Amino acid sequence: MIDNEKNSDNPISLSKPGKSERKEEPEIVPEIKSRLTEAVPEQEKEKTLREKLKEKIDFNNENVRNLGFICEGIKNLPKLKDSFEKLARKIERAKEMNIQLEAIYNLGEEDFTQEIVELAEELLASKI
Numbered sequence: 001m002i003d004n005e006k007n008s009d010n011p012i013s014l015s016k017p018g019k020s021e022r023k024e025e026p027e028i029v030p031e032i033k034s035r036l037t038e039a040v041p042e043q044e045k046e047k048t049l050r051e052k053l054k055e056k057i058d059f060n061n062e063n064v065r066n067l068g069f070i071c072e073g074i075k076n077l078p079k080l081k082d083s084f085e086k087l088a089r090k091i092e093r094a095k096e097m098n099i100q101l102e103a104i105y106n107l108g109e110e111d112f113t114q115e116i117v118e119l120a121e122e123l124l125a126s127k128i
Contacts, residue, residue, distance in 0.1 A: 053105040094128045
């Protein structure tokens with residue numbers, strides 16, 4: 001009977017007899033040290049004067065086209081007559097600027113004088 005009392009106090013163990021139950025200890029993982037490195041921004045090569053001129057010419061052509069569409073839409077509206085006139089002047093200024101930019105762009109590199117380079121930079125910096 002003593003065996004029965006002993007067994008009644010302890011629930012039946014499903015583990016193999018003779019093996020003691022091990023407590024699982026959490027595995028210690030070494031801390032990973034991260035190094036912060038600063039990303040070096042990629043430096044774009046400096047654009048040549050010809051590349052800048054071409055970009056400005058393309059930009060102005062796109063503006064002329066878009067402003068032309070707007071003018072077509074508002075030209076018959078009497079309320080927007082002032083806006084139409086302003087847009088028409090803006091289109092003309094953009095076209096005039098493009099004529100100058102294209103003339104400079106079509107020159108050979110050897111024909112660039114200091115005055116032409118200064119004029120080109122002034123035109124590139126100006127707004128329509």
